[in-house]
Amino acid sequence: MGSEKRRLVAHLMRRAGFGATSDDLDALDGLDYDRIVDDLVDPPDTSWMGDHLVRRFHHEQSGMISGFAPGEYWLYRMVTTKAPLIEKATLFWHGIFATGYPKVVHGKVLSNQIDMFRRNGLGRLDDLLVELSKDPAMIVWLDNEYNHSGAINENYGRELLELFSMGVGNYSEDDIKEAARAFTGWTIGNTEYMVLRSDRDSDWPYGRIAWHFEFKEEDHDNGEKTFLGETGNFNGNDIVEIVCRQEATARFISRHMYSFFVADEPPVAQWPHVKLRDPAAIQELVDAYLAGNHSIKEMLRTLFKSDFFKSSQVRYKRVKSPAELTAGVLRLSGHLDRPRRDMVVHGMRVQYMGQWLQNPPSVEGWHQGEEWVETGNLVERVNFASEQLGDTNMPGVASMVSRIVDQSVSKDELLERCLEELGEIELAEDTSDSLKEALSGGPVDRDKATEVLRLIAATRDFQRC
């Protein structure tokens, strides 16, 4: 087993990214922990496989005509990026600002929204929420194209406060109405034609036409509004600015962040009724938000450097989401060393595990944590991980197996070496004992090493991070 520092870095890479290979950890050995965190939040290299290579072979991921392509394209980025926190933060925001295909019916605009999270996901919350309010997919998802001066549609105003920033109990129904008034006239260009095509799932005559934000001044209610105790001729920008100044917003985002990056919290709907797992940790994040001018990056820097994050008490306390599990396994297996048609299959496996990216079950997003694990999708999760990591045709697996066998590892050392190769995975004692017992017979050779990798991938511990 590697040093405590190596295991801590492995923990960091599982949470801030999608896990680290043994080679990744070797490369980080010479850096101190805080420097590794700093490089994650301010990545010096954001390269990945690249748009051109993906689009050359996956024409569907170029035109995004279907609801499958955006998620598959995103999976490529998760698996091949050198800046994993950007993708992880993007996944974090997608879970909160969940927007889905069945109503938008436009893969390209959903993918553009994910790009927007990529650009703004580590910046100031104010900027992110303004961009979210202008995001064409969000506008249609929450009906803001029907929010008119003199005839408001409250849907976006309500969700902005309830699900995207403050949480129930921190605003009134009047605040919702006033927020909705401020967002009147925030719509998409060519509204009638684009919404009609969306309603009909029309890709005629020439494929999807991407949507763009349009402010219709003549449809904007420029009158005086009173919102969260402040009065003025507010527009959407003003509403976001006021929202982001609220401590309730800092607490709401902090709890989401804790749940996603540290340890599972219950679904948002239960928050008013369930105590915080770690109130001191939330306060630390709230303070970072307020001191850092609402910077998400500074919150995450604080989080990853905190004692509550480094604690062994929170390791393996989160159940990996299907996207996290799949991306992590594919990083280890090395299967996506080039664009491969099998991406279609990988994308479907994520769906079978219960997470169709850009198609959440509702505006609330997915219920995460233990709810990812149900009988059917647990089988899918275990089968996927063990198939990939038990296949020596995968370049990453072949490389791991060679390193293990070439080092003439003894039977007693085999399990530990395999755990190291898989990124310093730690097993519960009973799991470890069971595996050792099951692996006691036969010589240590390529087949045996492969079998151990496959069995580790099937353990309860591997499903967590």
Add this chain to the structure above:
Amino acid sequence: MTLTRPTQVIRYERTLGMTVMIGKGFYAPNDMSFAPNGRIYVLNRSIEARASGQGMRVTVCDANDEYYGFFGAFGTGRGEFMWPSAIAVGLDGKVFVADEHLQKIMIFSSEGDFIDEWGTAGSGPGELDTPSGIAIDGEGNLLVSDTYNHRIQVFTSEGEFVRTFGKEGVGEGELNMPWRLSIGPDSNIYVADWGNDRVSIFTQDGEFVDSFGDSGTGEGQFTKPADVVADGNGNIYVCDWGNERVQVLDSNGGFRQLTLGESTVSPWAQNFLDVNVEEGDARSRANLEMDDIEFPDPNDRHIVSAHIEKYFWAPMALAISPDNRLYVTESNRHRIQIFEILE
């Protein structure tokens, strides 16, 4: 490379096709070829089939918007497609289709009946790793862009290996993931050297002749070119895929013209809009050529083309018709823009 003053060499004329998986139209078309019988064979990659594989086929039509039907289907069996990548019709009317996932070349009759297929995965002589472009020479041999082997291979129509040329690199005569290729009126072989952002020209024997272009978005520069064809007037047309445009060069590589595309509504599309009155009316009230959209990166031509329908979006293949028109096949817009060649 010598830059010369822009000249109008081509002029937009009209558009062929529309988006459909079934019947009269195309779905993510990625290549086309003219046949001796006057018909046009359009290869449709379609979406990456998960079950039915609908739309993955060859559409047969002509330049006068006549639709003759289709052939081919999704699958891993003989004569079936997974990632169909290129199409070429021989002088005898036989239709050759490459599949860059299944590593094979399929042969169909002009009526679409499957005849045979050949191809072996690998990197040795005569083996293929991702065949992404095909052309047929005057002797009926097939020239194949062997993408990940970074070379061009020549086979007889029955699949017997003849010769190979090119290897991975950036030097003269070297290639980096070549995509499509064509044979010019000078009998030279024109290759879209995708990874090197240039086009390279070889003799029939594989001797390097010249190369044009470098990386960039300026005139005479390319970003991942997908195809290149030459006409009898000394013009070279480059499908500048990564820049979402087509450029025209002179025979020395000098810049002559570029176009971003200017599609209008094709007869097939107009028929759809006439029948679907509500959608046609809503379209007539929309402004699809807005030039004031605020893009996160206005230099990202892929995003701009996603918003402006008349522009090329994923142009992937070029062909010159017997009546001297340039056909530009666009995958993401499911159509072919046709340009008259003026000089």
